[in-house]
Amino acid sequence: LARRTWTYGPWRERYLDHPLVGTLARRLIWTVDGTPVGFADGELRTLTDTPVTTGERVELWHPVDRDPAEVVAWRDWLERHAVTQPFKQAHREVYLLTDAERATGTYSNRFAAHVLRQHQFHSLAAVRGWRDKLRLCVDDEAPPATRELPQWGLRAEYWIEGEGEEYGVDTTESGSYLRLRTDQVRFYPIGAPENSAHCGGGEYRMWLRDGEEPVEPLPLTDIPPLVLSEVLRDVDLFVGVASVGNDPTWQDGGPGGRFREYWTSYGFGELNQSAETRRALLERLIPRLAIADRCRLEGRFLHVAGDRHQYKIHLGSGNILRSPNDQYLCIVPKAGTGGSGYLPFEGDRTLAVVLSKAMLLADDLKITDPTILSQL
Secondary structure, three states, X not given: OOOOOEEHHHHHXXXXXXXXXXXXXXXXXXXXXXXXXEEEOOEEEOOOOOEEOOOOEEEEOOHXXXXXXXXXXXXXXXXXXXXXXXXXXXXXXXXXOOHHHHHHXXXXXXXXXXXXXXXXXXXXXXXXXXXXXXXXXXXXXXXXXEEEEOOOOEEEEEEEEEOOOOOOOOXXXXXXXXXXXXXXXXXXXXXXXXXXXXOOOOOOEEXXXXXXXXXXXXXXXXXXXXXXXXXXXHHHHHHHHHXXXXXXXXXXXXXXXXXXXXXXXXXXXXXXXXXXXXHHHHHHHHHHOOOHHHEEEEOOEEXXXXXXXXXXXXXXXXXXXXXXXXXXXXXXXXXXXXXXXXXXXXXXXXXXXXXXXXXXXXXXXXXXXXXXXXXX
């Protein structure tokens, strides 16, 4: 989104050939004078492995404006050269405008009606360049989570509100909400007056000062595809990481059981874009695993045949259902779960969790953990 470009010579010196930055740059896909290139065997190379040694203008490659066949070809290229990208690029999720968003016109409900852990969301938002104010269970107002995009003259907003009313149950000791409910994503010109709403929920309205006129949200059809995709990807990340539906210990639905329906619908429901990307990658990875003959992908689940039972691992949440009656199986992954061999990118912990659970359950006669055994 920074829209950076470089001239070839300084870029090689400061990025590709740099002893530190090069460890990242050499694992990314770039364009040199419009030609996509990756680094392998000591050279920049095209999809056909033709070396590229000179050029003028360098940019980062992004899949949103590329033909799907080209994207798939670059994924094959990365695997062929055993390149693990430092973040998703060739496998990056792309969020294109949907018919539902064309119908709503100025806002997206794609990531509305979720329940997120507020402090985890707050930290993630800061890392991704969003401005967010912690919501307290008091009579106060707060703006939505916002990301300003000066290169594009835009401001993105994610509308949120505090969840719950019981002090000490729905809040920390200091009074900040433990959880949030989510609503619309909107875009405004970057200089538009700020919206705000009561911390505990209610209608957002625009604060107008000194005779300012209200500014309407921009039609989503006017938002550049790259901007729309990257903003919605951020929001998908917030939901995918901070949702209470990801917590395997919340089978009872949390305080008073009031989140049970949400936990179930999120933990075993339809796949979001990140999970769809995960599914496509697993289709390629599973045949290479030692447990390939015990695994199959079907719909939203990775099915694993153990000796004790059959299991279904949800590709979005990593939650597990055990046959024959889809009984929930609670397995809490340890920190640092991974070690599942070559992956074409870093940073998808859920993918590592799904693979590690599959390997555990495929050999379920060797499980010794008493907490897991009691459920089998």
